[in-house]
Amino acid sequence: MSLALFLLTFLFPPRPIFSAAALPSTVAHLSPRTVSLVTPSLIVPKRVPRHLPTYTVTATIYEPDPRQTDSEPFITADNSFITPQHSSKNRWMALSRDLLKPWGGTFSFGDSVRVTGISKKLDGTYIIHDTMNRRHRHCMDILAAKWEHLDEMWKGVKIVKVEKAGPVWRAG
Secondary structure (H helix, E strand, O other): OOHHHHHHHHHOOOOOOOOHHHOOOOOOOOOOOOOOOOOOOOOOOOOOOOOOOEEEEEEEEEOOOOOOOOOOOOEOOOOOEOOOOOOHHHOEEEEOHHHEHHHOOOEOOOOEEEEEOOOOOOOEEEEEEEEOOOOOOOEEEEEOOHHHOOOOEEEEEEEEEOOOOOOOOOOO
């Protein structure tokens, strides 16, 4: 017998197993009974799904150019690196400071935002990687490349934060 097996047997000795017939007579005898369960026909969720707020902003296009950004145009505010081949298809954006959490807003760097009201080509889900100059309020910038020749401004653009889907537990 090994030393480990000896110690386990010594520390945790085997216990005798009692059958139901050997139990003392002081134990009450329980018999099963039928219980009826009434279920409502309509199942109402405990928590009503919340609707995230929609913001109306002015949208513009910006390019990684020192005249439009700071002295390091290829580094965003969240320290992401913009590649020279970057285009508007990568869906990066900058938000004005009044909408970002460090300045009292509701959005954070890395949040996904659904944008509508620009065009079929540019509407969609963007990720916040940058911030705008402090003079801008309720504005967003879409990061694009110079070769795309996008230089427009849209008012009345709607943005809403996309909630991250958490893990869903399923039985079975």
